[in-house]
Amino acid sequence: MNKNTSSTIKELQTGLAQGKFSSTEITADYLTKINLLNPDINAFITVTQEKALEQAKVADKIIADGKGTALTGIPLAHKDIFCTDGTRTTCGSRMLEDFKAPYNANVIENFENQHTVMLGKTNMDEFAMGSSNENSFYGPVKNPWAMDSVPGGSSGGSAAAVAAGLAPAATGTDTGGSIRQPAAFCGITGLKPTYGRVSRYGMIAYASSLDQGGPMAHTAEDCAILLQSMAGFDKRDSTSIDKEIPDYTASLNNNLSGLKIGLPKEYFAEGLNVDVAKNIDEAIKQYEKMGAVIKDISLPNSKIAIPTYYVVAMAECSSNLSRFDGVRFGHRCEDPKDLEDLYKRSRGEGFGEEVKRRILIGAYTLSAGYYDAFYLKAQKLRRLISQDFTTAFEEVDIIAGPTTPEVAWVTGDKSDDPVSMYLQDIYTISVNLAGLPGMSIPAGFADEKPVGLQLIGNYFDESRLLNAAHQFQQNTDWHQMSPEEK
Amino acid sequence: MSLKTEDVKNIAHLARLAIDDDAVADYASDLSNILDLVDQMNQVNTDNVQPMAHPMDSQQRLRDDEASEPNQRDKFQSVAPDVESGLYRVPKVIE
Numbered sequence: 203m204n205k206n207t208s209s210t211i212k213e214l215q216t217g218l219a220q221g222k223f224s225s226t227e228i229t230a231d232y233l234t235k236i237n238l239l240n241p242d243i244n245a246f247i248t249v250t251q252e253k254a255l256e257q258a259k260v261a262d263k264i265i266a267d268g269k270g271t272a273l274t275g276i277p278l279a280h281k282d283i284f285c286t287d288g289t290r291t292t293c294g295s296r297m298l299e300d301f302k303a304p305y306n307a308n309v310i311e312n313f314e315n316q317h318t319v320m321l322g323k324t325n326m327d328e329f330a331m332g333s334s335n336e337n338s339f340y341g342p343v344k345n346p347w348a349m350d351s352v353p354g355g356s357s358g359g360s361a362a363a364v365a366a367g368l369a370p371a372a373t374g375t376d377t378g379g380s381i382r383q384p385a386a387f388c389g390i391t392g393l394k395p396t397y398g399r400v401s402r403y404g405m406i407a408y409a410s411s412l413d414q415g416g417p418m419a420h421t422a423e424d425c426a427i428l429l430q431s432m433a434g435f436d437k438r439d440s441t442s443i444d445k446e447i448p449d450y451t452a453s454l455n456n457n458l459s460g461l462k463i464g465l466p467k468e469y470f471a472e473g474l475n476v477d478v479a480k481n482i483d484e485a486i487k488q489y490e491k492m493g494a495v496i497k498d499i500s501l502p503n504s505k506i507a508i509p510t511y512y513v514v515a516m517a518e519c520s521s522n523l524s525r526f527d528g529v530r531f532g533h534r535c536e537d538p539k540d541l542e543d544l545y546k547r548s549r550g551e552g553f554g555e556e557v558k559r560r561i562l563i564g565a566y567t568l569s570a571g572y573y574d575a576f577y578l579k580a581q582k583l584r585r586l587i588s589q590d591f592t593t594a595f596e597e598v599d600i601i602a603g604p605t606t607p608e609v610a611w612v613t614g615d616k617s618d619d620p621v622s623m624y625l626q627d628i629y630t631i632s633v634n635l636a637g638l639p640g641m642s643i644p645a646g647f648a649d650e651k652p653v654g655l656q657l658i659g660n661y662f663d664e665s666r667l668l669n670a671a672h673q674f675q676q677n678t679d680w681h682q683m684s685p686e687e688k
Numbered sequence: 689m690s691l692k693t694e695d696v697k698n699i700a701h702l703a704r705l706a707i708d709d710d711a712v713a714d715y716a717s718d719l720s721n722i723l724d725l726v727d728q729m730n731q732v733n734t735d736n737v738q739p740m741a742h743p744m745d746s747q748q749r750l751r752d753d754e755a756s757e758p759n760q761r762d763k764f765q766s767v768a769p770d771v772e773s774g775l776y777r778v779p780k781v782i783e
Contacts, residue, residue: 304763397743411742440749441742509728520703527704529776534769540779542704550706558705562696562715563722565703579729581739586732588740621721637743661744 208367208684211276211424218265218275225265225275229258229319232277236321236368242349245363247282247292247340249322257319264317273316273431279369281360282323283330284310284415285404289320293406294328294338294356297532297552307404308436309373309415316431321369325359328554329523330380330408332356333626336617337556344613345387346685348651351610354384360418361388365685371419371428375405377412378511379605379630382642385418386605386654389644391671391681392418393425396662397637398443400429401436409518410441412511412634421681422643422671426450429664445662453665454672459493461670464598468504469629475608481646481653482604485674489602492673497598501590504632506583508624511631513567513580519557520564526552559620588636595660600670604629605642605654629656639664643671644680652680689723691716 209217209228217223233251240246254277261275285291285303287310292298306314313320327337335343335358345353346366353362357374361384364372374381376394385392393416400415407413417428430451435444465486470479490496528534528548535551538544553561567576594601607628616623633640638658645655655674659667675681691699693712696719700707707715761774770777 300767302767304760304767398746437749437751441746443744443746503732506729506732509726512722513726513729524704528769529778530764531767532769538779541781544779545704546706549704553705558707559715559718559722561703561705562699563719563726566691566695566699566719566723567726569699569702576726578739579734581741582734582737583729583732585737585740586734588743619721620718621725624722624725 208420209370210420211370211427212421214276214370215272225258225261225319226255229254229277229321232321232369239366239368243344243346243362243366243368244341245325245343245359245366245368246279246322247294247325247359248290250289250320253289254319254321257317261317261319271316272427273313273318275317275319277319277321277369278313279321279324279360279363279372280310281326281357281373281375283326283375283406284373285406286310286320286323289323291323291406292340294326294340295552295554295557296339297526299339299533301531303404305404308401308438309405309432312431312434324357324363324372327356327358328557329406329519330356330375330377331519331556331560333379333383333623334613334616335359335384336613337554339554342613345610347389348610350612351651352387352613354387354610356380357418358384361385361390361392364388364390364418364420367684367686371417371424373415374418375413375415376634377408377515378634379627381416381418382605382630382640382654382656383627385642387610387652389652389680389683390418390420391422391425391641391643392416393429393641393664393667394633394639395429395433395664396639398441399639399662399664400432401434401439401442403436403438407522409515410522411518412515422641422668422675423451423454426454426668426672448665450665450668453669456669457493458489458670458673461494461600462497462598463489463494464497464499464594464601466499466501466504466594466601466603468501469603473607473628474604475648477648478604478606478608478653481648482655485645485655486602488674488677492677499594499598499601501594501632503583503587503590507587507632507635508628510580510583510587511627511635512624513576514584514635516560516564517567517577518564520561520568523557523561528552556620584635587632591632591636591638599666601658603656605656609648609651609653633658637661639667641667641671643674644683646680689727690720691723
């Protein structure tokens with residue numbers, strides 16, 4: 203495997219600043235590559251060619267006038283869950299096949315204020331429900347490293363686009379691992395920030411108490427640059443947190459000497475693929491070489507994280523998706539005979555199988571008489587899972603382990619059995635339940651497919667995570683590998 | 689925990705979701721498997737544990753009750769399936 207020729211955002215920033223190339227030139231290059239490879243990979247649902255070239259032209263003018271900011275002229279791909287004014291936002295669903303949002307998501311707004319270029323909207327599991335990107339109405343996405351395998355999900359299109367060099371970076375969202383797991387499967391770097399760090403305004407809701415947007419890129423440094431623009435308080439998101447934003451790139455080069463890294467024994471137990479484990483062990487040794495102190499820790503309630511997560515997520519999804527009623531926006535059935543028929547058939551036709559399953563489970567757990575046994579019980583367990591982390595962070599600075607128990611599986615292998623797919627989220631979902639920040643960084647290969655190392659930080663400690671990830675990437679070259687040159 | 693086809697039909701009605709008759713049995717089986725997974729929650733005692741609704745236990749922010757958004761009815765209705773004179777059209781509700 204050779205070194206990657208795809209540029210990082212950092213390299214594009216430097217090139218644009220030095221006038222080595224224009225935004226129009228690099229945008230055209232990415233569009234050419236998208237037109238060539240996307241028909242096969244299916245990473246994009248919508249390619250915004252004309253808009254991208256227009257935005258690039260404007261950005262070039264701003265740069266020429268000396269008024270550019272850090273991300274001016276940088277091409278990006280956005281997960282099709284972020285509302286984009288004037289460009290359709292499908293959320294991977296037939297329900298929103300023709301939906302053009304009347305406003306921009308906060309994340310999009312933040313990037314547009316800096317005059318970034320939008321290459322298009324990336325494919326995803328319908329309403330972000332899935333771990334393989336097989337649940338998209340717009341077809342499955344292929345993993346650029348192994349075209350017969352899944353890219354992970356739900357931000358599978360974003361991960362595949364970055365891995366294949368169709369975009370230097372992309373946005374994603376993570377409710378139970380949807381940034382970290384596809385980042386791991388596609389050999390890229392992804393960050394799920396602390397809950398409340400990035401505004402959810404205009405990010406189509408799946409499970410509101412867990413959803414969080416974040417960056418997906420080649421390097422931790424690029425994630426730091428992107429998070430700088432994405433993070434911040436927004437009064438239009440009722441759970442946004444008003445807290446100072448540190449300079450995420452300033453601490454990237456801090457020395458790791460003495461950094462205490464905890465290894466939860468539950469993340470290395472039965473179920474972890476042996477070859478994945480070997481890569482993770484090597485990565486931990488690398489951290490020791492860099493001066494980190496490794497400690498064994500325990501997160502005893504990890505075993506009930508999956509059922510807890512699915513109860514919370516499905517109940518919230520059933521409430522959130524009640525807004526799709528065929529009246530104000532979205533799919534409407536033909537010739538409804540009455541209002542109830544309109545609701546039922548519009549929803550029945552607009553939603554795919556997995557979304558229906560989750561709505562049904564959610565409606566069941568929230569129905570009269572069941573609330574205490576399901577949702578309330580799950581919220582109590584959520585407290586216990588969260589306390590495990592609080593206890594662990596009294597002893598360690600960050601927690602490390604595998605992002606996923608196995609590498610990318612072959613498309614179709616798990617699609618007949620929803621529960622077997624849910625079990626794949628074992629190492630990522632506790633982080634969402636606790637609301638903590640987490641990252642996945644490339645850490646080797648097993649079966650010629652990428653392996654991800656997960657790093658979990660304390661609340662609002664993204665700087666330390668990015669620092670630890672960046673230092674790892676200064677000493678390893680897994681993140682520079684490219685599927686093209688495999 | 690096992691759901692019968694009648695249960696599935698009832699839940700689908702509560703969720704206002706049309707599902708094909710020939711798919712009901714598959715849903716009953718899939719949903720029962722999911723509920724078996726969920727049943728593992730009962731392995732852990734949660735007496736006296738405070739439920740957690742928000743990771744930071746934040747309180748709901750309040751604001752003054754003032755109009756803050758401009759009226760954009762035409763723009764919002766441009767994505768509606770059926771509108772007339774600024775109103776959303778649906779089938780007759782009251783005979």
